Amino acid sequence: MNTTAPAAALLPAIARGDVSAFEALYDRHSSTIYALLLRILANADDAQEVLQETFVKAWTSAKMFDAVRGSEVAWLISIARSRGIDRLRSRKIRYEREDEAGREISVRSAFVDHTTGADQAIQSQERTAVRGALSELPDPQRIALELAYFEGLSQSEIAEKLNEPLGTIKTRMQLGMKKLRDRLQAFH
């Protein structure tokens, strides 16, 4: 299996039992998935376990992948995010996490701080554009999006956590997503 094969070609090959395609999939996306799981779980051991679960799921369910419905990495991220949030809820890690102020600093760092060596190796114009769009969001909108996306909180849970009216939270998230979408469209 050629590891430089087109992204969409890997999962069909994995569905046919191609082990080298599976290894290529891991090499191609494990750092993205691991970063997401670290962000969700804030715990390396948990992130590694869920990363393993995610790729095993990809191996056993590769035949379920439909390229028409999304990209390979989007499919993996969907699996990883869902399992990561499940793990977060089951272990109630959110109650053990750092306080809001400290967490916010780390979130901002994950979004905005793009000067690490690993990032430099993978950095793309699109990632830069997205990161720019996120960094331009007002903090209240960005925080509401983070709580929904990375912690799986509902609108009412976010409103309660931030001590804000439900309507306000909903509006913040909708505005934040709209700005993000417009910025991406402008980039494309």
Added chain:
Amino acid sequence: MGHEDFESIAALDAIGAATAGEASALRIHLSGCIPCRRARDEYADAALSIAMSLVPVHPPAWLRTRVIAAKEEAERRFNPWWLAVAATLFFALWGWREFGIRVAREHDASQRAEIERLREENGLLSQRTEKLSSEMAALSAHDTRTIALSGQEVAPAASARVFLEPNRRRAIVFFHALPANPNDKSYQLWIIRADQPKPVSAGVFDVTQTGDASIVVENLPVATEIKALAVTLEPKGGVDQPTNTTFYVAGNASM
């Protein structure tokens, strides 16, 4: 709700923040609205970009080996061949069980039918035993009289013997070597009484292939009133009075 409302819900749904009701309404609306589907896809891309914007972090090198090993373990656990073998085994056992149940049911039905047949046969045998006991009692009674009926011109080889129990006013009659009666006719035994001008029917019977038959006659006239006995061939089921005078066997009951 209008398209703008559904677009707003699509924005929330993309990050998993839509309520169950909103998500359900959105699914229904998207099935018939292309612009909103496009908006949904755009928001999905925006949500994906949140994850993609994170600084990639390489997992530990040893984790790659562990993931590959876990994949192989999962492969063993979820091997379609094992599933196929397990499924085949399951259906084979299930089929064998169903077959066994069907065979047992058929066997049970067969046994029930056999029991019913034996019960009917037992009933017939009981009746036959009762008849034989009755005949034996009649034959062995101390006052039993015997009347011999001899073959007539149409059946010279035929004969009959009447065992009469005067006290019980009952008789058992054995016929021998009568010609086979046609399907539409029966033999009929007549009693010619001394006190009545017309004969009285004493019974209707068919003979076996060897020409034999036996009948029990109940409520006989008193013995002294029986003058003679005779057998004619009559329409099937018998008649009130003889339709002919062609006797097959006949005899006087003289004391």
